[in-house]
Amino acid sequence: MIDYKHASDSEVTISQLMLPSHSNFGGKIHGGFILSLLDQIAFACASKHSENYCVTASVDRVDFLNPVEVGELLTLKSSVNYVGKTSMVVGVRVESENIQTGIKKHCNSSYFTMVAKDGNGKSTKVPGLILKNENDIRRFLKNIKRQELRNHHDETFDDFEVNLKTHLDILEKHNAKIKLD
Template structure:
């Protein structure tokens, strides 16, 4: 089987949706859970388009809500495949909101979804490689290699974590916690 390659532009998906009162929380801002749901949908569409297979979300790397989204604003999500492995892809999604009366735009969120392609039997299946045409394509791909390396270091640190009560109690003195150990 010959290996296929695609450029990220072949799989890009853009979605715009007007934010309605039914999407808001008790504070009148658009509910973060609603935005997360739309993020997952667009990551699915982008990954499925690239892989030409059904895809599932394996992980989400950081979701920072930078600016609130207001009722009546136009929410626009832009997605692209930034990195591919053998069966997985990292889809970057940028979220902006726009006041449709003034045209003022805000960057609200950037998130990275790791998606895995599945075949008809539900097994992970190989995905096309990624053609890197620009410095920005290369930057995005390398950033994801670095993000993956950092995640592996993080996982190792916390999988191997051992509590050293004496030293860690000292560490807690600089944080907003009060220790009241039971004397059993």
């Protein structure tokens, strides 16, 4: 195994024409179909970097920014943005292109945490990442910050206890009706 790799060594790009069979009842490309493509490209990118089979450990966030239309060309670009001991964060950018007009739309950006597995299904060490420019450094640092925020979030909610007297006032400001038995 190589000790360190450039992110460019593991980049994967896929493009696929969006067909009517990929659409939902509203005539737009089904979000679940796009999620499946996201997971596939994250797997390919992480496996290429680690030279091992990889599994999805978590997905940080998926915001569907713009709808994808039938007949558009969907392009997903992935790169390893961060590596730990056995895990990698793969960033995926999704764009759709109207192939008649050439107009492109950013549809979403997502971050998949992937874990490398050896032949026995045990987590295994992954190569480090060579940061060769400011963009590589920015991506790596943003992932460190995301981890810190996720850990803080988890700690907050691990210790969260509901106090009805305190929290009922909060609920009254939201679109909920309280009917206690």
